[in-house]
Amino acid sequence: MVRTLRQYWIQLALVGVAAVWGGTFVIVKNAVAQYPLYAFLALRFAIAAIAFAAVSPASVRLMRRETLGVGLLAGAFLTAGYVFQTWGLQDTSASKAAFITGMFVVITPVLQALLLHRAPGTRMVLGVALAVAGLWLLSGGGGGGWTVGDTRVFLCAVAYSGHMIVLGGIGHHHDIRPLTLVQLATVAVVCGAVSAAFESAGLPPGADVWGALVLTGVLGSAVAFAVQTYAQRFLSPTKTALILTSEPAFGGIFGWFAGERLGIGGLAGAALILSGMVVSELLGAKAPGEGEAAFEPSVEGPPVRLGGE
Numbered sequence: 364m365v366r367t368l369r370q371y372w373i374q375l376a377l378v379g380v381a382a383v384w385g386g387t388f389v390i391v392k393n394a395v396a397q398y399p400l401y402a403f404l405a406l407r408f409a410i411a412a413i414a415f416a417a418v419s420p421a422s423v424r425l426m427r428r429e430t431l432g433v434g435l436l437a438g439a440f441l442t443a444g445y446v447f448q449t450w451g452l453q454d455t456s457a458s459k460a461a462f463i464t465g466m467f468v469v470i471t472p473v474l475q476a477l478l479l480h481r482a483p484g485t486r487m488v489l490g491v492a493l494a495v496a497g498l499w500l501l502s503g504g505g506g507g508g509w510t511v512g513d514t515r516v517f518l519c520a521v522a523y524s525g526h527m528i529v530l531g532g533i534g535h536h537h538d539i540r541p542l543t544l545v546q547l548a549t550v551a552v553v554c555g556a557v558s559a560a561f562e563s564a565g566l567p568p569g570a571d572v573w574g575a576l577v578l579t580g581v582l583g584s585a586v587a588f589a590v591q592t593y594a595q596r597f598l599s600p601t602k603t604a605l606i607l608t609s610e611p612a613f614g615g616i617f618g619w620f621a622g623e624r625l626g627i628g629g630l631a632g633a634a635l636i637l638s639g640m641v642v643s644e645l646l647g648a649k650a651p652g653e654g655e656a657a658f659e660p661s662v663e664g665p666p667v668r669l670g671g672e
Contacts, residue, residue, distance in 0.1 A: 370597055373598060374594075377598075378606060381613055382613045383582055384583060384614075385611065385614035385616065387579050387583045388452065388458075388617065391403075391452060392453075394576070398567050399563075400449050401558035402564030403449070404550060405550075406580075407575075407580045408554065408580065410581060410584075411580040412547040415544055415584065415585040415589070416544060418589045419540050421540050422543065422544040423541070425538050426545075430538070430542055433534050434541070434545025435545065436529055436533075437526055437545075438545060438548070439549065442554065443525075445554075446554070447516065447518040450512075454512025454515070456623045456625075457617065457623060458619070458623045458625055459513060459516070460512070461613075461615060462636045463513060463516040464516055465610065465637070465640050466494055466517065467527065468608060469640060470520055470524040471523075471524040471527045473487065474524050474528060490641075492639070493639030494638075497634065497637075498632065498636060501636065591603070605641060608641060612633075615633055
């Protein structure tokens with residue numbers, strides 16, 4: 364009974380994490396309209412790294428030299444993902460960005476199958492077909508609704524897939540806590556260097572930007588990932604991933620409250636993308652020897668990307 368109640372609250376906490384991540388799309392879109400992109404990301408992830416080290420002191424204590432190298436590689440993909448996503452938000456809606464970002468769930472097993480030279484299984488093909496059809500509808504059904512911002516966000520999804528493959532491969536042998544800290548710090552340092560070279564940022568101009576930095580850095584990164592790491596000790600990889608696939612849905616809901624409207628075709632496309640994501644995540648419940656690639660769990664749970672915008 365106690366264990367069942369604990370799992371209930373853990374699952375509810377994960378839904379809260381997905382809701383926070385979904386809400387950050389609208390928040391960040393508004394913030395980068397007022398403050399330079401790289402400066403925002405540098406400050407956000409500097410805050411996130413400091414907060415994560417405070418929330419999870421073991422991330423510093425368990426740091427190893429080998430972890431630094433893997434973390435830098437994963438951090439490079441994570442940096443590319445967040446740069447393309449945040450840049451894309453300048454030219455697309457938060458709702459569309461949330462659903463296009465979710466495509467990484469479908470892209471990842473496809474890339475794994477290609478890298479491992481395994482023929483795609485039935486469920487993988489179905490998940491890809493659903494997601495691609497949904498993406499076509501979400502983009503306006505070929506009627507000119509696709510924007511340069513959508514392309515950037517799609518590249519973000521590809522980068523997130525590379526990030527997942529690194530974590531599920533060589534990252535499997537490292538504790539996820541110090542590995543996460545290295546990744547957060549990598550994004551902060553890289554974006555900070557780019558900002559110093561090409562932007563004249565200064566301090567954030569107002570409470571809106573500072574609020575976005577604190578919310579995305581502390582709540583959306585440090586606290587959310589600490590909750591996720593704890594939850595993965597008690598929930599299966601498949602259940603954890605399926606709960607977190609609700610992130611794009613929350614992104615769409617918050618986008619709707621912000622005045623964004625996807626239309627009938629867009630809503631149908633979003634539903635198909637979510638369906639494709641769920642089908643693809645269910646691949647994790649299948650044995651790897653059945654023709655489809657599957658991630659192995661890491662030291663502290665399965666590799667799940669640092670979510671949200």
